[in-house]
Amino acid sequence: MATSSPFNYNSLYSQLSVPVVRGENRHAKYDFAVAYPDPETLPLEGLADSLKVALEREGKDLALYPVAAGLPALREWVAEKLARDRNMNVGVDDIVLTSGSGEAISMLIAALTDPGDVLLTEEYVYLGTLRAMRRFGADVRSVKCDDEGLIPEDLESTLATVAAEGKKVKFLYTIPAFQNPLGWTMSLERRVKTLEITGKYGVPVLEDDCYVDLRFEGEDVTSMHSMDDSGRVLYVGSFSKIVAPGVRLGYMVAPQEVIQRAMSFKGGGGVNQFAALAVQEFAKDSMYSHIQEQNDSLRVKRDAMLAALGENFGDAAQWSKPEGGLYVWLEMPEDIDLAAFQEQSFNEGVGYYNGTMFSPEGRGANCARLCFGHPTAETVSEGVAEMARIFERHGVLKG
Ligand SMILES: Cc1ncc(COP(=O)(O)O)c(C=O)c1O
Structure with missing residues (x-):
């Protein structure tokens, strides 16, 4: 069969359609970016x-x-x-x-x-x-x-x-x-x-x-x-x-x-x-016993994340203390650009999503969402310590 050139759809798309580029599912070694639950507690x-x-x-x-x-x-x-x-x-x-x-x-x-x-x-x-x-x-x-x-x-x-x-x-x-x-x-x-x-x-x-x-x-x-x-x-x-x-x-x-x-x-x-x-x-x-089991596991991870933030970030940042859910919100001083640093941090092993991604107005470059749902509690602790080391190495966190 003769090879033909690819059909061109450009003039056909609806005005509301936008290209959604599906990147491969990239995971950093310590992945606080994704909003996944704990694979070990799936029923x-x-x-x-x-x-x-x-x-x-x-x-x-x-x-x-x-x-x-x-x-x-x-x-x-x-x-x-x-x-x-x-x-x-x-x-x-x-x-x-x-x-x-x-x-x-x-x-x-x-x-x-x-x-x-x-x-x-x-x-x-x-x-x-x-x-x-x-x-x-x-x-x-x-x-x-x-x-x-x-x-x-x-x-x-x-x-x-x-x-x-x-x-x-x-x-x-x-x-x-x-x-x-x-x-x-x-x-x-x-x-x-x-x-x-x-x-x-x-x-x-x-x-x-x-x-x-x-x-x-x-x-x-x-x-x-x-x-x-x-x-x-x-x-x-x-x-x-x-x-x-x-x-x-x-x-x-x-x-x-x-x-x-x-x-x-x-x-x-x-x-x-x-x-x-x-x-x-x-x-x-x-369902209810499963939810209980899952929450028991999530609580331990949340505690691990809050403790690790306290140990490694001390007074250099603020963070939320959620009574449930999957996320801690990290807020660094205004002059810190976690948006610009996100890719570098990912490449060095720690994934997070910076605040601008969640803001309708694109604000919050000094903030990041950290999801504690997916990794184990030990990995959460190690990952936060590693994040602090990476941040210090690049002057994002002043040691
Ligand atoms: C606040 C909120 N609403 C809705 C969803 C969509 O979840 P799903 O379509 O899997 O029910 C999510 C997913 O993370 C979410 O965080």
């Missing part, structure tokens, strides 16, 4: 047994396409969990299973955003959400935060500024539990305030609660969804953090009319029924 045996049971019972249903909203029995389990853990009173029909919560977030952004619309986020925000917002042409603006969450005065003034520009804020996106990347959990008072202020401006809230189960200490704070009975709070959750990212299962909770619009952006013929069957069977009897 592989439990999932395998559950899959076998579920397939014996209803495997033949795999011959059919699943219902668009996803396996009803798993949605039932989610509704019970949300009632038990998050004070949420929602029915099976208010829940749609998605391919990870990332898909739920993306569908909601698509359903609510036209190019140029203003979307609000916390000062630093989960990269996947930021990318999806930008993909739909949103004007993303951030609201300042402290250790308790969104700062009400800044939320109010941001909303007032946007209103004065004659623009509409389509929604506020928040990660109120173990925020990615900042690590804090929003206090009850701030949740109340946030709902009050956004309510004044008629702005919905998208509550991303994907880390809420990873609590090692302290008290749960009730969901924002439970504090509203008007349907103004949309909610997403995930099985990635309590089972595994590889199962690609998450969900959204929204009023029917929003679900119907969001579903117009759902591709792929429902969610993976094979994974949903295994997770549902597993969840029935084993």
